[in-house]
Amino acid sequence: MTAKRIGLLTSGGDAPGMNAVVRAVVRTARASGAEVLGIRRGYNGLINGDVVELGSNDVRGLNSRGGTILFTARCAEFQTEEGQQRAAQTCKYLGIDALICVGGDGTFRGALDLSKHGVPSVGIPATIDNDIACTNYTIGFDTACNTAIEAIDRLRDTMHSHERCSLVEVMGRKAGHLAVYVGIAVGANAILVPERPYDFQTDIADKIRRTRIQGRSHFDVIVAEGAGNIHEIAGQIKEETGLDPRVTILGHIQRGGAPGARDRVTAARMGRHAVELLAQGRHNRVVCLCDGQLKDMDIGEALKMKKDLQETMYETARILSSG
Numbered sequence: 087m088t089a090k091r092i093g094l095l096t097s098g099g100d101a102p103g104m105n106a107v108v109r110a111v112v113r114t115a116r117a118s119g120a121e122v123l124g125i126r127r128g129y130n131g132l133i134n135g136d137v138v139e140l141g142s143n144d145v146r147g148l149n150s151r152g153g154t155i156l157f158t159a160r161c162a163e164f165q166t167e168e169g170q171q172r173a174a175q176t177c178k179y180l181g182i183d184a185l186i187c188v189g190g191d192g193t194f195r196g197a198l199d200l201s202k203h204g205v206p207s208v209g210i211p212a213t214i215d216n217d218i219a220c221t222n223y224t225i226g227f228d229t230a231c232n233t234a235i236e237a238i239d240r241l242r243d244t245m246h247s248h249e250r251c252s253l254v255e256v257m258g259r260k261a262g263h264l265a266v267y268v269g270i271a272v273g274a275n276a277i278l279v280p281e282r283p284y285d286f287q288t289d290i291a292d293k294i295r296r297t298r299i300q301g302r303s304h305f306d307v308i309v310a311e312g313a314g315n316i317h318e319i320a321g322q323i324k325e326e327t328g329l330d331p332r333v334t335i336l337g338h339i340q341r342g343g344a345p346g347a348r349d350r351v352t353a354a355r356m357g358r359h360a361v362e363l364l365a366q367g368r369h370n371r372v373v374c375l376c377d378g379q380l381k382d383m384d385i386g387e388a389l390k391m392k393k394d395l396q397e398t399m400y401e402t403a404r405i406l407s408s409g
């Protein structure tokens with residue numbers, strides 16, 4: 087069935103480019119004669135009927151805005167059967183034919199749950215973690231990398247002046263994609279990620295000693311948040327090498343800001359593709375970007391896939407940080 091009234095929600099951690107998706111979905115839907123109801127606060131909004139009509143004018147100028155005008159939330163009630171039934175009931179009550187759910191794998195699990203209650207959907211991957219296996223790229227990743235790089239470049243100036251050891255924690259939940267890209271881009275001396283075990287002596291202490299022999303006392307470590315406790319690692323460095331490291335946790339700053347070109351354009355392409363899937367009556371799909379090509383995959387199949395680090399990227403990071 088072709089969707090005439092589409093519900094659109096953003097859920098989980100926000101990502102730069104989510105608003106550009108909202109714009110793309112609304113404009114594509116309007117162009118094909120469908121209407122869009124924005125559901126506010128993710129699955130919470132679906133449970134509570136918290137909706138707003140979105141016309142072409144409502145999405146004007148959204149491409150450059152970070153965050154999400156629809157707000158987002160992580161919703162515990164939606165994990166329950168009762169919560170899911172209430173959400174499905176809202177769709178029925180408001181005449182929502184299908185949903186477009188923008189977010190990470192938690193968002194897609196929600197969409198899959200709803201499909202079991204008769205609500206069809208399409209997922210669009212948007213998370214700064216880039217940890218969704220069915221797609222090479224998730225909206226927000228590139229902007230978050232650039233935000234982290236800019237902050238670390240600034241840090242490096244002062245760390246270099248004081249000849250200090252700097253440890254910077256980047257986000258990524260259980261994944262190290264952000265850490266690897268950022269680490270390569272800033273030319274870090276060591277990059278710690280959850281997917282690959284590290285040996286403190288070889289990967290940090292020996293490298294610091296080698297750097298000293300080369301006459302330099304400045305040392306940069308990028309730590310993915312899932313790779314271990316950054317304060318403990320700093321303590322270990324202090325104990326083993328006598329350095330007095332400084333720890334910086336970039337935190338939520340990585341999620342904010344205007345999206346860059348890559349995220350705006352990917353959002354436009356994926357938003358359009360999602361609406362077209364619904365127009366063709368193709369449901370329960372996730373939009374994916376594979377080798378630059380837009381594709382789509384069954385949500386259930388997509389959620390079964392596991393994503394590892396790109397080995398060539400990790401290897402590049404390892405070689406270039408070897409001093």
Ligand code: F6P
Nearest residue numbers: 099190213214215257258259341
């Ligand atoms: O998934 C995006 C993300 O920013 C992760 O990198 C991070 O671990 C998490 O969300 C933080 O979540 P919250 O905003 O709930 O603190």
